Amino acid sequence: MNLRLHIWRQAGPNDTGMLKTYDLANVSEHMSFLEMLDVLNEELIAKGEIPVAFDHDCREGICGTCGMVINGRPHGPLARTTACQLHMRTFKDGDEIYIEPWRAKAFPVLRDLVVDRGSFDRIIQKGGFVSVNTGNAQDGNTIPIGKPDADRAMDAAACIGCGACVAACPNSSAMLFTAAKIGHLASLPQGQAERSSRAMNMVLQMDTEGFGACTNHYECEAACPKGISAEFIAQMNRDFVASALGGKG
Amino acid sequence: MELNSALPGGPIQQRWDKHRAELKLVNPANKRKFSVIVVGTGLAGASASATLAELGYNVQAFTYHDSARRAHSIAAQGGINAAKNYQNDGDSVWRLFYDTVKGGDFRARESNVYRLAQVSVNIIDQCVAQGVPFAREYGGYLSNRSFGGAQVSRTFYAKGQTGQQLLLGAYQALMRQVGLGKVKLHNKQEMMDLIVVDGRARGIVTRDLVTGVVRSHMADAVILATGGYGNVFYLSTNAKACNVTATYRAHKRGALFANPCYTQIHPTCIPQSGDYQSKLTLMSESLRNDGRIWVPKTKGDHRSPDQIPESDRDYYLERKYPSFGNLSPRDIASRAAKEVCDEGRGVGPGGLGVYLDFSDAIRRLGEKAIADRYGNLFEMYERITGENPYKVPMRIYPAVHYTMGGLWVDYNLMSNVPGLFVLGEANFSDHGANRLGASALMQGLADGYFVIPYTIGGYLAQGGLAAVSSEGAEAQQAVKDAEQKIQTLLSIGGKRSPDSFHRELGKIMWDKCGMARNESGLKEALQRIPELREEFWQNLVVPGSGTELNQSLERGLRVADFLEFAELMCFDALQRNESCGGHFREEYQTEDGEALRNDDDYCYVAAWEHTGVGNTPTLHKEPLSFENVKLATRSYK
Ligand SMILES: Cc1cc2nc3c(=O)[nH]c(=O)nc-3n(C[C@H](O)[C@H](O)[C@H](O)COP(=O)(O)OP(=O)(O)OC[C@H]3O[C@@H](n4cnc5c(N)ncnc54)[C@H](O)[C@@H]3O)c2cc1C
Ligand code: FES
Numbered sequence: 001m002n003l004r005l006h007i008w009r010q011a012g013p014n015d016t017g018m019l020k021t022y023d024l025a026n027v028s029e030h031m032s033f034l035e036m037l038d039v040l041n042e043e044l045i046a047k048g049e050i051p052v053a054f055d056h057d058c059r060e061g062i063c064g065t066c067g068m069v070i071n072g073r074p075h076g077p078l079a080r081t082t083a084c085q086l087h088m089r090t091f092k093d094g095d096e097i098y099i100e101p102w103r104a105k106a107f108p109v110l111r112d113l114v115v116d117r118g119s120f121d122r123i124i125q126k127g128g129f130v131s132v133n134t135g136n137a138q139d140g141n142t143i144p145i146g147k148p149d150a151d152r153a154m155d156a157a158a159c160i161g162c163g164a165c166v167a168a169c170p171n172s173s174a175m176l177f178t179a180a181k182i183g184h185l186a187s188l189p190q191g192q193a194e195r196s197s198r199a200m201n202m203v204l205q206m207d208t209e210g211f212g213a214c215t216n217h218y219e220c221e222a223a224c225p226k227g228i229s230a231e232f233i234a235q236m237n238r239d240f241v242a243s244a245l246g247g248k249g
Numbered sequence: 250m251e252l253n254s255a256l257p258g259g260p261i262q263q264r265w266d267k268h269r270a271e272l273k274l275v276n277p278a279n280k281r282k283f284s285v286i287v288v289g290t291g292l293a294g295a296s297a298s299a300t301l302a303e304l305g306y307n308v309q310a311f312t313y314h315d316s317a318r319r320a321h322s323i324a325a326q327g328g329i330n331a332a333k334n335y336q337n338d339g340d341s342v343w344r345l346f347y348d349t350v351k352g353g354d355f356r357a358r359e360s361n362v363y364r365l366a367q368v369s370v371n372i373i374d375q376c377v378a379q380g381v382p383f384a385r386e387y388g389g390y391l392s393n394r395s396f397g398g399a400q401v402s403r404t405f406y407a408k409g410q411t412g413q414q415l416l417l418g419a420y421q422a423l424m425r426q427v428g429l430g431k432v433k434l435h436n437k438q439e440m441m442d443l444i445v446v447d448g449r450a451r452g453i454v455t456r457d458l459v460t461g462v463v464r465s466h467m468a469d470a471v472i473l474a475t476g477g478y479g480n481v482f483y484l485s486t487n488a489k490a491c492n493v494t495a496t497y498r499a500h501k502r503g504a505l506f507a508n509p510c511y512t513q514i515h516p517t518c519i520p521q522s523g524d525y526q527s528k529l530t531l532m533s534e535s536l537r538n539d540g541r542i543w544v545p546k547t548k549g550d551h552r553s554p555d556q557i558p559e560s561d562r563d564y565y566l567e568r569k570y571p572s573f574g575n576l577s578p579r580d581i582a583s584r585a586a587k588e589v590c591d592e593g594r595g596v597g598p599g600g601l602g603v604y605l606d607f608s609d610a611i612r613r614l615g616e617k618a619i620a621d622r623y624g625n626l627f628e629m630y631e632r633i634t635g636e637n638p639y640k641v642p643m644r645i646y647p648a649v650h651y652t653m654g655g656l657w658v659d660y661n662l663m664s665n666v667p668g669l670f671v672l673g674e675a676n677f678s679d680h681g682a683n684r685l686g687a688s689a690l691m692q693g694l695a696d697g698y699f700v701i702p703y704t705i706g707g708y709l710a711q712g713g714l715a716a717v718s719s720e721g722a723e724a725q726q727a728v729k730d731a732e733q734k735i736q737t738l739l740s741i742g743g744k745r746s747p748d749s750f751h752r753e754l755g756k757i758m759w760d761k762c763g764m765a766r767n768e769s770g771l772k773e774a775l776q777r778i779p780e781l782r783e784e785f786w787q788n789l790v791v792p793g794s795g796t797e798l799n800q801s802l803e804r805g806l807r808v809a810d811f812l813e814f815a816e817l818m819c820f821d822a823l824q825r826n827e828s829c830g831g832h833f834r835e836e837y838q839t840e841d842g843e844a845l846r847n848d849d850d851y852c853y854v855a856a857w858e859h860t861g862v863g864n865t866p867t868l869h870k871e872p873l874s875f876e877n878v879k880l881a882t883r884s885y886k
Pocket of ligand 2: 055056057058061063064067083084085
């Protein structure tokens with residue numbers, strides 16, 4: 001198939017950036033979306049132009065490195081599918097495709113489609129863990145955890161930290177990302193000791209980083225390639241309020 | 250050069266305890282006076298950084314990823330082994346040790362493997378305490394499944410995302426230490442070189458991938474946990490950025506590289522679909538618990554799979570290896586697939602595929618049970634191929650997956666360069682010539698959580714470390730070398746992109762040093778690789794500059810190292826005149842096509858010393874002795 005691509009080009013953090021148009025011919029339907037960009041980049045290099053910078057690594061939908069807004073939707077048109085797992089059979093001959101970076105104050109653009117997501121790491125630093133040093137642990141089976149709790153923890157822990165939730169949110173809120181980690185640990189007995197301070201500290205860091213507030217649009221849930229449920233946000237809010245009332249933090 | 254592997258003596262069950270008791274200790278107040286560089290934040294690096302910081306050391310951790318959470322370890326699907334014997338099915342530390350030595354085709358060190366089996370049980374406990382959501386039974390207890398090469402169920406898992414959950418556990422422990430100020434984390438920094446001062450590893454040179462700044466970092470010891478080199482084949486199941494630069498640069502600075510030719514080809518990957526293919530996707534081996542592998546009995550049978558009756562199917566693994574069947578070890582299952590495809594019985598485009606069929610399991614257990622076990626893998630398969638594996642059997646083909654070779658290390662995980670430690674897939678230590686499924690995660694975490702925290706203390710406590718600084722001659726020279734190399738790459742101004750060289754190199758390696766190797770093919774590769782390298786330095790084009798985010802430059806630098814390293818792999822494969830594990834030399838096979846090992850002449854670790862680019866490297870041999878598991882021909886029949 002032949003495609004017309006409109007891609008965000010921005011040489012560096014201080015450049016203003018703009019959409020540039022490229023025509024790409026003979027795209028196979030079996031290619032992944034990123035392979036299509038690889039082919040474009042090889043053509044650009046051959047022509048002596050600068051290839052499009054984009055982040056990726058596993059190309060299996062698990063590392064959370066890839067991320068781009070495709071035709072207005074984070075990771076593109078398919079539900080529960082990262083950009084790297086999107087295949088060209090989703091598109092058809094003659095399509096025009098708009099490709100842009102995540103847009104959020106807390107995710108500054110570094111170049112083209114590459115953004116800095118360091119703010120996510122700093123949120124985790126504030127409490128997204130169980131404080132247990134290596135060597136402290138007792139036998140794994142001494143803490144039985146019912147299958148429903150274990151499964152619920154796993155559902156939340158499946159977050160890949162890609163940032164699509166932020167890109168989808170009209171307020172650029174990081175609620176779903178933060179709630180997923182809080183929800184993972186709050187579903188398990190191991191996470192209880194620090195439950196209240198965790199919610200407080202992580203939410204405060206989220207605000208410090210410049211992420212917006214949640215006004216219940218739930219675009220995040222729809223955009224999440226791992227299908228993380230927005231119910232975890234409600235739980236986080238309860239934990240946060242409980243923590244604030246308890247005066248802990 | 251004398252290779253001192255520092256192996257403790259005595260009964261194998263007591264060696265690690267005895268060794269730990271004899272290691273010198275750094276007292277708690279002194280730990281904060283020592284600084285340690287850890288390159289890599291995968292399972293091995295993150296677990297090491299977190300644990301060393303908990304102990305009080307000052308840690309500087311480096312990764313080329315934008316976050317420590319994204320290392321290649323995240324992609325591991327199937328699970329992690331541990332000798333817990335929760336299933337009461339006869340497992341024990343001894344059996345895990347035995348299976349690993351045998352699975353490695355008797356080319357690993359007994360002492361290391363025994364220690365690995367011992368600490369495996371602590372890993373599970375530690376991860377559970379961190380909140381890793383391992384799969385549970387309804388009663389709340391940990392669930393297990395079985396993996397290739399074992400007859401017990403000892404694999405712990407978190408859906409099909411075990412690597413992700415283990416890595417997030419280690420990452421969270423690491424971020425806690427970053428928050429506490431005990432670890433300084435450097436994201437998006439690529440190690441370009443090792444700095445050796447007075448014969449000891451004392452620092453690294455890095456390039457900032459955003460600004461392009463090249464600089465040195467100094468410390469009392471350097472740990473490399475930089476993963477494997479499977480991407481030398483271009484197409485592999487490894488993440489795209491995986492590369493050999495860190496370990497290869499250390500090799501050029503004097504560290505020996507051990508068994509580079511031992512690479513693992515995984516039997517269950519999605520076949521290639523075209524020449525734009527950028528990587529191959531693994532379908533976890535755990536699928537072989539319930540999927541049955543088959544091809545048509547006759548060549549050229551192009552009926553669709555549901556039209557082929559039972560009587561016309563060849564379940565070749567069940568037929569050839571009745572006691573392990575579909576769960577035969579990876580090297581054996583991969584070669585068997587190649588064999589049936591070479592016979593013309595392969596399925597799918599180009600005949601490079603075999604069926605992995607779940608219809609029996611779905612009939613037996615129901616679609617829901619299968620979805621519970623493998624749902625995300627089935628989804629992934631459908632996304633990539635456009636076919637529904639609940640209805641149509643999967644098509645799979647072997648692909649490069651893991652590298653058993655790596656930098657040579659002693660029992661303390663220290664290379665022959667004092668102060669340079671190597672953990673995880675980057676070292677060679679525990680898997681011999683073939684790694685069993687679910688054992689890489691175990692090894693990475695064993696090294697990081699439970700081995701290095703002890704052994705590095707033994708090194709640092711010996712003292713004798715002079716003060717060093719970035720102003721020193723060695724550091725300045727190493728920075729200059731790296732800057733020079735970048736400038737050279739940028740100024741070639743040729744016509745071919747880094748990727749095009751990488752693809753060509755990968756093809757040579759897959760054809761000549763892949764699933765099967767022979768003398769003439771390896772000699773041909775040893776001719777073609779230097780020619781390709783020559784062309785690379787004449788005809789490469791890297792657009793842009795060195796002082797900005799430049800992904801073509803990153804690739805160019807990595808490919809430059811692969812082009813040198815590939816030669817080393819071929820030298821190693823050529824000298825090993827036997828077949829063992831993942832190394833199959835066509836000249837050395839039994840009448841029915843099984844690998845023919847030669848214990849009289851090749852029961853050693855091949856550790857290579859660098860002697861200059863383009864020169865034949867020098868081979869050092871570390872003899873292996875088997876006192877506990879009797880050397881025997883591996884049989885899975
Ligand atoms: C698809 C797939 C599935 C797998 N499934 C399983 C499984 O189910 N069970 C199992 O046991 N094993 C499995 N494995 C193998 C296992 O995942 C790996 O062997 C293991 O995770 C390697 O961990 P590591 O910490 O050694 O290295 P990695 O996770 O590869 O980490 C390397 C780190 O080093 C950094 N790095 C590398 N070079 C540099 C440099 N020059 N400068 C700065 N940083 C650098 C990277 O940024 C990264 O942080 C699987 C592998 C693949 C490919
Ligand atoms: S590249 Fe890893 S999730 Fe897309």
